[in-house]
Amino acid sequence: MKDKLLALLFFGACCFACTDESGEEEINENPGSFSATVSDITKSSANINWSAATDPDGDDVTYELQLGNGIVDSELTSTSYQLSSLSEDTNYSGKIIASDGNGGTSEASFSFVTNGNQNPSTFTAEVLEIGASSAVLQWTAAIDSDGDDITYTVYLDGQVVAESLNALSYNFTELMADTQYSGTIEAADGNGGMSSTSYSFTTISAENNDPGAFSVTVNNVTESTAQLNWTASIDPDGDDVTYVIRLAGNVVAEGLSQTSYTLETLTASTTYNGRVIAEDGKGGSIESTFSFETGSGSSTTEYTLDPSLFNSDNFTVEAKLVDCTLENGSSTKCYELTFIANGVPDDGPFCPATVDDIGGMGIYDGQTNAGFQVMKRELFEAMENDGYDIIDNQGNIRVSDFSSQDNPNFDYCLQPAVNDNLVLKFTIPAIPEDLSSPNQIESVELIGVSLDGVPMNGDPPSVTTGQMGNGNIPSLDPCGGHHDPSGYYHWHFIPQSVNEVLNAFQITEISCTNITQDGSALSGFAKDGYPIYAYTDSDGSLPTDLDNCNGHFAATDEYPDGVYHYHASQTEAPNMPPCIKGAAVSNPFVVQ
Numbered sequence: 001m002k003d004k005l006l007a008l009l010f011f012g013a014c015c016f017a018c019t020d021e022s023g024e025e026e027i028n029e030n031p032g033s034f035s036a037t038v039s040d041i042t043k044s045s046a047n048i049n050w051s052a053a054t055d056p057d058g059d060d061v062t063y064e065l066q067l068g069n070g071i072v073d074s075e076l077t078s079t080s081y082q083l084s085s086l087s088e089d090t091n092y093s094g095k096i097i098a099s100d101g102n103g104g105t106s107e108a109s110f111s112f113v114t115n116g117n118q119n120p121s122t123f124t125a126e127v128l129e130i131g132a133s134s135a136v137l138q139w140t141a142a143i144d145s146d147g148d149d150i151t152y153t154v155y156l157d158g159q160v161v162a163e164s165l166n167a168l169s170y171n172f173t174e175l176m177a178d179t180q181y182s183g184t185i186e187a188a189d190g191n192g193g194m195s196s197t198s199y200s201f202t203t204i205s206a207e208n209n210d211p212g213a214f215s216v217t218v219n220n221v222t223e224s225t226a227q228l229n230w231t232a233s234i235d236p237d238g239d240d241v242t243y244v245i246r247l248a249g250n251v252v253a254e255g256l257s258q259t260s261y262t263l264e265t266l267t268a269s270t271t272y273n274g275r276v277i278a279e280d281g282k283g284g285s286i287e288s289t290f291s292f293e294t295g296s297g298s299s300t301t302e303y304t305l306d307p308s309l310f311n312s313d314n315f316t317v318e319a320k321l322v323d324c325t326l327e328n329g330s331s332t333k334c335y336e337l338t339f340i341a342n343g344v345p346d347d348g349p350f351c352p353a354t355v356d357d358i359g360g361m362g363i364y365d366g367q368t369n370a371g372f373q374v375m376k377r378e379l380f381e382a383m384e385n386d387g388y389d390i391i392d393n394q395g396n397i398r399v400s401d402f403s404s405q406d407n408p409n410f411d412y413c414l415q416p417a418v419n420d421n422l423v424l425k426f427t428i429p430a431i432p433e434d435l436s437s438p439n440q441i442e443s444v445e446l447i448g449v450s451l452d453g454v455p456m457n458g459d460p461p462s463v464t465t466g467q468m469g470n471g472n473i474p475s476l477d478p479c480g481g482h483h484d485p486s487g488y489y490h491w492h493f494i495p496q497s498v499n500e501v502l503n504a505f506q507i508t509e510i511s512c513t514n515i516t517q518d519g520s521a522l523s524g525f526a527k528d529g530y531p532i533y534a535y536t537d538s539d540g541s542l543p544t545d546l547d548n549c550n551g552h553f554a555a556t557d558e559y560p561d562g563v564y565h566y567h568a569s570q571t572e573a574p575n576m577p578p579c580i581k582g583a584a585v586s587n588p589f590v591v592q
Contacts, residue, residue, distance in 0.1 A: 028059075029057050030100070031053040031059075031099070031104060032053050032106065033106055034051045034053040034096075034098060034108050035051050035108050036049065036050040036051075036095070036109065037050070038110050038111075038112040041112055041113070042115055043088035044084065044087070045082065045084045046086065046092075046112055046114065047080060047083070048110060049080045050063070050096045050108055051079065052079055053098035053106055055104070057100065059100035059102055061099065062074070062075050062098075062099055062101070063077070063096055063097065063098055064097040064099065065081050065094065066097065072094075087114065088115070089114060090113065092112055095110065096109075117146060117191045118145045119193040119194060120142035120188070120195045121144070121195065122142070122195055123141060123142040123185075124139065125137060125138065125140075125199040126199070127199055127201040130204060131204060132178075132283075133174060133175045133203065134171065134172055134173050134174075134175060135171075136171055137169060137171075138169045142187035142195055146191070146193070148189035148191055150189055151163075151187075151190070152165040152166075152186065152188075153188065154170050154183065154185055155183045156183040157181060157182065161183075166347075166418075167348075167418070169345070169347065170347075171345060175203050177204065178202070178203060178205040178206065180201075181200065183199060184196045184197065184199070185197055204283035204284075205282065207237075208237060208284050209235070209236045209284060210284040210285060211234065211235045211241050211278040211279070211280050211284060211286050212234040214232060214278060215231050216230040216276050216288045216290040217229050218290050221292050221293070222295075223266070223268035223294055223295050224264065224265060224266045224268065225263060225264050226263045227260065227261075227262050228261045228290065229260045230243070230259050230288060232259055233286060237280065240257075240281065241278050241280055242254075242281070243277065244256070245274065245276055246313075247263065248315050248317070248318040248319075249313045249314070249315045266294050269293070269294060269295040270318065270320070271292075271293045271320065271335075272291065273289065273290065273307045273308035275287045276290070303335075303431055304430065304431055304563060305428055305429065305430045305525055307335055307337065309451060309522065310453070311343070315338065315339060315453070317338045319335050319337050320335065320336040321333055321335055321336075322334055322336050326433060326583040327583050327584055327585065327586055328435060330433055332429055332431060333430045334428060334429050334430060334585060336427050337453070338423060338425045339424045339425075339449075339452075339454075340424075341421070341489070341591075342420050342483075342489045343453050343454065344452045344454055345514035345515075346477075346483065349477060349478070350375075350413075350475035351397055351399045351415040352397055352413075353396060354396050355376075355377040355380055355391055355395045356377065359374070359376065359413075359475060360477040360478050360482075361375060361475075361502075361507075361510060362379060362413075362460075362474065362475055364383065364463055365462050365464050366382065366464055368383075369382035372501075374507055374510055375413070375475055376509065380413075383411065383471070383473065388411040389410050390471070390473075397413050398410050398411065398412045399412060399413050399414075400412035400414055400472065401415055401417045402417065411472055412471075412473075413475050414474045416483040416484060418489075419488065422486065422592065423592040424453060424455065424488060424589070424590075424592070425589070425592060426449045426588060427585050428449065428527060428588065429529035429582070429585070430529065432528050432582040432583075435581060435582060435583050438548065438579040438581045439579055439580050440578065441577070441578060441580065443459045443461060443462065444457050444458055444460065445458045446458075446589045447532075447576055448524050448526035448528075448580075449524050449525060450491060450495075450524035451522065451523065451524050454481070454489060454524075455488070456494070456524055456526075457491065458576060459492065459574055459576075460476065460482075460492045461474055477514075478502075478511055478513070478514075479498050480512070480574065481493070488591060491576075492576065493574050494523045494534060495512060495514075495515040496515060496519070496521040496523050497519065497534045497535045497570065498512040498515070498517070498575070499517045500519070501569070501571065501573050504570065505573065519534050519540065520556075520557070521533065526566060526577070526580045527580065527584040527589075530565055530566060530581070531556070531559070531566070532577065533556065538556050542570070543567060547581075549566060549577050549581055550566050550567050550569060550577045550578065551564060551566040551567065551581065552567075
């Protein structure tokens with residue numbers, strides 16, 4: 001046995017340097033070069049793929065996968081491998097070693113980073129409507145590639161002034177005049193991801209006065225042109241005044257020093273309205289409106305509805321005079337008024353997050369503590385007492401934004417999501433025609449349109465029997481508005497008088513700050529064409545001759561010769577007119 005073993009060892013040693021038939025020594029060659037790639041990288045996995053290594057000797061090739069300093073797998077015959085159980089946000093490197101089984105090898109390296117939570121995208125910000133003590137900050141939306149919901153925090157001079165915002169704007173108030181401010185907006189995805197953008201602005205001097213009032217006339221109107229002439233605006237500070245001309249919300253001329261301008265390329269038989277704005281170059285401005293109809297040069301003052309009274313910045317197209325038929329069968333003229341959606345501040349607050357927070361306001365018609373009130377603990381505990389499950393076990397308010405199917409076992413505070421891409425069209429009689437008896441306004445029925453293009457509606461839906469579902473309470477912001485489930489903002493209160501109503505109900509926790517409170521303000525027009533005003537006459541006195549629709553005939557600033565108009569209630573919630581006396585078209589409001 002020992003002799004056989006020695007013979008085998010001797011034979012092997014001799015063959016280690018065997019030669020082929022030609023007498024040359026055989027040399028094993030390494031497998032050929034190849035490459036490796038990484039695909040389908042996630043937070044915890046990745047696919048490693050490599051091209052096949054070809055062995056020049058025809059040997060079978062197997063592969064070994066190494067990651068870092070460790071061997072993951074070996075004797076592989078495939079050219080791909082799924083790595084799993086990786087750590088997120090981690091740099092990895094490794095290599096594939098091809099082996100021919102006879103000591104020959106070649107290798108290909110790779111590296112990658114696992115994808116963790118991604119930061120929201122970059123976005124931009126600008127500051128508008130800068131005054132002595134206020135400014136409006138607006139920003140574009142940050143996009144999160146992970147699909148996370150994004151909220152925003154606003155910093156001003158290093159201090160947090162607002163957080164957990166869903167809106168893309170914020171109104172600064174109580175600023176100091178003639179002061180430079182700077183800050184940042186942070187977009188957070190709730191999972192640690194964040195991006196930010198900076199902004200800066202300088203408030204105007206508090207001592208700067210607006211230019212003086214002036215008037216505009218329209219002359220020499222043809223089918224395609226019109227001549228604007230206006231008196232000079234005198235600035236009390238002695239500043240140079242220049243003029244901007246806006247037609248249907250669009251700037252057609254600016255930086256003008258003269259007091260006349262010819263409008264050209266107009267459309268025949270079309271009603272136009274616009275503004276001439278006098279600016280002093282220091283933030284002070286004053287404007288004067290105008291309106292005319294091409295083709296005849298006739299003024300729109302023959303009609304009760306005057307498009308020039310609307311905020312033309314919110315028009316999407318020029319107000320258009322059209323033929324229409326009213327619900328009483330009368331054929332007449334109507335104005336088509338087309339607006340952007342959500343043309344006023346519409347960022348709430350609406351539903352509070354918890355029972356310890358203060359939201360907007362609501363109207364509850366249940367058994368316990370019913371009535372108009374602030375959205376806070378007392379309201380939601382009253383609903384719980386009546387059997388509505390609207391507070392979860394952690395004290396959070398259940399909120400529905402209509403983006404998903406609600407659990408029918410629970411009840412919700414309703415706060416629909418915002419859609420700024422909608423267009424709202426109203427068709428309103430140019431000359432009102434009275435019905436034989438007033439139209440009593442039903443819940444959520446359209447009453448009219450505000451000067452900013454916001455629908456004005458009847459009472460919000462009932463909590464106990466409402467169309468939004470039994471037990472769900474609509475949330476209103478402190479100015480009396482909220483969003484429809486389709487995403488457009490609308491009023492259930494005449495906003496210029498909301499604080500009077502809050503005072504009447506002795507509510508002090510909230511107040512309307514987004515809309516100027518003005519007792520004699522023209523708020524909008526009812527769908528019958530009659531104007532809707534706040535709660536006082538133009539001289540500041542309370543009207544004493546209101547009819548059942550809260551209306552009467554009297555002179556106003558806009559109609560010095562007198563006009564029938566509606567008033568807001570000073571003490572009722574909601575404070576909209578309970579009825580309208582004129583006829584409307586059959587479908588006065590369309591969402592596009």
